[in-house]
Amino acid sequence: MSRGFSDLTQRFFDAEADPVALPAGVVPSYIRDHRKRLRSRFLQGGAAALPDYELLEMVLFAALPRGDVKPLAHKLLKTFGDFNAVLAAPLPRLLALDGVGEAVACHLKVTEAAAARMMRARVLNRPVLSGWEALLDYCHTAMAHSSVEQFRVLYLDRKNVLIADEEQARGTVDHVPVYPREVVKRALELDASAFILVHNHPSGDPTPSDADITMTLKIEEAARALGLVLHDHLIIGREREVSFRAGGWL
Incomplete structure (x- = not known):
């Protein structure tokens, strides 16, 4: 140099x-x-x-x-x-x-x-049942990799348009407290006609537990008493999801 x-x-x-x-x-x-x-x-x-x-x-x-x-x-x-x-x-x-x-x-x-x-924008204020894949994509993006359980409720109007996406509770790695009365009360406040339950399993395995099934049936019973429809309960795992409706639990 x-x-x-x-x-x-x-x-x-x-x-x-x-x-x-x-x-x-x-x-x-x-x-x-x-x-x-x-x-x-x-x-x-x-x-x-x-x-x-x-x-x-x-x-x-x-x-x-x-x-x-x-x-x-x-x-x-x-x-x-x-x-x-x-x-x-x-x-x-x-x-x-x-x-x-x-x-x-x-x-x-x-x-x-x-x-x-961005994923949420693809489903909010749109008919949910005709855009099911977009809904699943959003749920996986929002919840699949969370380290704690989250419980969300997607509230729908009479045309099954998503009008609200709300996190009802957040818990530990394997438990989240859910109160059927609060779920249906919020539906009435929003003037919703139907809703979809969604929660994640941080373990990655979306197989429903006995507690998941019992809780879902209690919420469905409370909803039916007030003329509300529970379309489905989705459990989001790391790679896949489980639908209560498709699995025969609803």
Whole structure:
């Protein structure tokens, strides 16, 4: 290297071997090139063109604009299992992971919230029974990877249009308290004619328990007494769902 090169120029040449040597705020060229290649592949082929760790890298770009995010993407996937599980991971568990600060955790949770809101928009104020697949997609996005049980009620009007999606209760890893009186009371407040129950099993197995069946029958009985219709009860697992109507429990 000739003496005509400045110290700063020399540090740029050494950056790939020692990125720390770069001045603050300067992104090493190999990181810039890698990010550019990922963006190009995503724009040309969409999410299908990228494996989970690369798609996760792209999510992390905005939170960590100057660093190499590949190691962190791999660490997140190894810790939580898959892309969806990373986004759905509880905030305290994310923040406890080395390398995940508030910026990264916030960006992951915002991405999760955006995905759920987009899916919700596909079903809200639309006929539910004729858009069943969209409803299942929304339920899986919102609940399949939650670490605790959630119990939601989807309230429908006389034309089976979804008018409200409400979380009635949130519990532990294997139990959530549900009160039939509150479910039907809320239906009357909303002037709903029917509803669908939805809850998740954090274990991943959507097979209904005896308690699930008993609770569902109590809610159906309370609904019938007030002229309301319980269309179904869906249990959301990690990879699939169970319908009480299809399974013969309703």
